[in-house]
Every structure is written in C-alpha cells, then in structure tokens.
Amino acid sequence: xxxxxxxxxxxxxxxxxxxxxxxxxxxxxxxxxxxxxxxxxxxxxxxxxxxxxxxxxxxxxxxxxxxxxxxxxxxxxxxxxxxxxxxxxxxxxxxxxxxxxxxxxxxxxxxxxxxxxxxxxxxxxxxxxxxxxxxxxxxxxxxxxxxxxxxxxxxxxxxxxxxxxxxxxxxxxxxxxxxxxxxxxxxxxxxxxxxxxxxxxxxxxxxxxxxxxxxxxxxxxxxxxxxxxxxxxxxxxxxxxxxxxxxxxxxxxxxxxxxxxxxxxxxxxxxxxxxxxxxxx
Numbered sequence: 587x588x589x590x591x592x593x594x595x596x597x598x599x600x601x602x603x604x605x606x607x608x609x610x611x612x613x614x615x616x617x618x619x620x621x622x623x624x625x626x627x628x629x630x631x632x633x634x635x636x637x638x639x640x641x642x643x644x645x646x647x648x649x650x651x652x653x654x655x656x657x658x659x660x661x662x663x664x665x666x667x668x669x670x671x672x673x674x675x676x677x678x679x680x681x682x683x684x685x686x687x688x689x690x691x692x693x694x695x696x697x698x699x700x701x702x703x704x705x706x707x708x709x710x711x712x713x714x715x716x717x718x719x720x721x722x723x724x725x726x727x728x729x730x731x732x733x734x735x736x737x738x739x740x741x742x743x744x745x746x747x748x749x750x751x752x753x754x755x756x757x758x759x760x761x762x763x764x765x766x767x768x769x770x771x772x773x774x775x776x777x778x779x780x781x782x783x784x785x786x787x788x789x790x791x792x793x794x795x796x797x798x799x800x801x802x803x804x805x806x807x808x809x810x811x812x813x814x815x816x817x818x819x820x821x822x823x824x825x826x827x828x829x830x831x832x833x834x835x836x837x838x839x840x841x842x843x844x845x846x847x848x849x850x851x852x853x854x855x856x857x858x859x860x861x862x863x864x865x866x867x
Contacts, residue, residue: 614812655774710788
C-alpha cells in the first residue's frame with residue numbers, strides 16, 4: 587500500500603470518526619450491554635421471588651419484618667398475618683394514585699398489633715366522585731380483627747407536601763416516616779398491602795404483572811451495535827481503498843498507453859514546434 591493512500595485516513599475528519607467509533611464500541615460492549623443484562627437478571631430474580639411469595643403461607647409479622655418493622659427486598663410480597671385493631675383516627679388518604687388506568691384514592695390506616703407494634707396498612711382504593719374524595723369513603727372497622735396482606739417496602743418521600751381535603755389528611759406517596767410525622771403515630775418502617783376479602787378492605791389491588799421488560803433484548807442489541815458499527819467502518823475503509831487502487835491503476839494504464847506516442851512524436855515535433863514559434867515571434 588502506498589503511503590499517500592493512507593494519508594487520506596490521517597485527516598482530522600477520519601481521525602474524529604475513528605475515535606468516536608472506538609469510544610462507542612467500548613461503551614456498547616463494556617458498559618451498556620452488561621448494564622442491561624444485569625438489569626434483566628435483577629428483574630428476573632425479583633419476579634421469581636414475587637411469584638413464589640404470592641402463594642406463600644401467611645406468616646406472623648415478626649417472621650416477615652425485621653426490627654423496627656423494616657422489610658428486606660427479598661421478603662417483599664410475602665403474605666403476612668396480623669391480629670389487632672385499626673387506628674382510624676390516624677388514617678390518611680393517598681390521592682390521585684392511578685389504579686387500573688384510572689385515578690384512585692387509597693386508604694392508609696395504621697394497624698396496632700396485639701404485640702404492640704403499629705404498622706401502616708393500605709386498605710385498598712376507591713374512585714373519585716367528580717374529582718373529589720367520595721363522601722361515603724369506607725371507614726376502617728373497629729374492634730379486634732385478624733387480617734392477611736402482602737409485605738411491602740415503603741416509598742421515597744414525595745415531592746408534593748401533604749394537604750387536606752374534605753377534612754382528611756392527604757399524601758401523594760406511601761412514606762411511613764412522613765405519615766408518622768403527619769399523624770403523630772409511630773409506625774413500622776415498611777407497610778402491608780391488604781389482600782382481598784379481608785376486614786376493612788376497599789377494592790383490593792391487583793397483583794403486579796411479572797414482566798421482565800425489554801432489558802434482555804436491549805443488551806443483545808447493544809452487543810450487536812458494538813460489533814456491527816466497527817465492521818461497517820472497516821468495510822467502508824476497504825471500499826475506499828479499493829476505489830483508490832482502481833483509480834491509481836487506471837491512471838497508470840493511461841500513462842503507459844501515452845508513453846509510446848510521446849517517444850514517437852514528442853521529441854522531434856516538439857523541437858520543430860519550438861523553432862516555428864521562435865521564427866513566428
């Protein structure tokens with residue numbers, strides 16, 4: 587390969603293209619693809635656990651929740667049985683949280699166990715009445731009850747501050763620390779989502795759809811991009827070099843064809859033409 591052919595690829599535009607593709611290939615294969623595949627593994631593992639927990643036998647609160655009522659992620663959606671009574675005076679309502687493609691109000695009611703702990707229970711949801719809390723929003727039952735629900739990890743602190751509506755305290759997320767400060771009622775760190783057909787339930791929440799999402803396909807796509815892009819560049823460079831070789835061969839062939847004519851007619855005629863020009867001028 588003649589050095590001057592390679593000089594084409596030392597121009598700033600080509601150098602910039604090479605650098606960009608090298609960086610892209612590295613990120614696609616070493617960062618983005620593993621990131622998506624790891625997310626797929628994490629989601630798959632969590633879904634497998636949740637699927638098992640749906641059918642688990644209800645266990646006492648102390649066996650599912652740790653000290654302070656904190657729940658480990660691996661225990662989420664385990665079924666838990668609790669005996670005690672609701673504390674309706676400390677109930678708050680979570681507003682405008684969509685359920686089944688529509689807005690809904692959620693009843694968040696503290697529940698005091700016979701052992702003394704107080705845990706927040708999401709009793710279910712009800713649709714708004716003309717955009718407001720229904721006047722007949724079901725109250726929690728009084729007296730001793732035994733309930734079964736699903737162990738849930740609480741949420742981050744909402745960006746919207748608590749408010750009041752129809753004489754009820756309103757929140758926009760299930761942050762037990764925020765609700766505890768709002769009601770003055772100490773609460774366990776995490777909470778329980780009430781199952782269907784339980785005392786105090788409104789409309790029970792549907793169980794989540796266990797979908798692994800697109801992470802696996804995204805990971806494969808990033809690997810494909812990381813391989814195909816440099817291959818495409820290599821082919822483009824090959825095509826460029828091949829075209830330049832063809833042009834060089836054509837020029838060499840043309841020069842070879844013209845050489846005998848210059849040797850046959852060029853020297854004598856050139857001297858005569860120069861002499862004629864001198865005599866003319």
